[in-house]
Amino acid sequence: MVKFLTSVIIYAIAIFMVSWLFDLIAIESPGAWIVASLVLGVLNALVRPLLVLITLPLTILTLGLFTLIINGALLYLMAAIVSGVEIESFWRAVLAALLITIISAVMNALISDRYKIKFHIHRRD
Numbered sequence: 001m002v003k004f005l006t007s008v009i010i011y012a013i014a015i016f017m018v019s020w021l022f023d024l025i026a027i028e029s030p031g032a033w034i035v036a037s038l039v040l041g042v043l044n045a046l047v048r049p050l051l052v053l054i055t056l057p058l059t060i061l062t063l064g065l066f067t068l069i070i071n072g073a074l075l076y077l078m079a080a081i082v083s084g085v086e087i088e089s090f091w092r093a094v095l096a097a098l099l100i101t102i103i104s105a106v107m108n109a110l111i112s113d114r115y116k117i118k119f120h121i122h123r124r125d
Helices: 002-021 030-054 056-061 066-081 090-111
Strands: none
Touching: 002 030, 002 090, 030 056, 030 066, 056 066, 066 090
């Protein structure tokens, strides 16, 4: 549950950054922003693994680039589900998905224990 909530918070920040900096996603209110983050988190947790499995041959053929199309489709679906969120075209959704993926990967790396630098201080007595 903590992992899901962390991913929803990261998606919320990434969606906000993409909508504010690049104007690819139009979000009408903070409530729509929060609902969009939750819906995208659920879609990525439940629908994305199934889509990746179904399209595995195509993903292998394109050396993984088809996952970007899957991410764009899920983002476009999220905009269709959530009122107050609009994306003008599918290709804008794909570009927004690419930016959200990059931003969320950087944020995950920053908060992950695997990549944290640990300091050990040894005292001499």
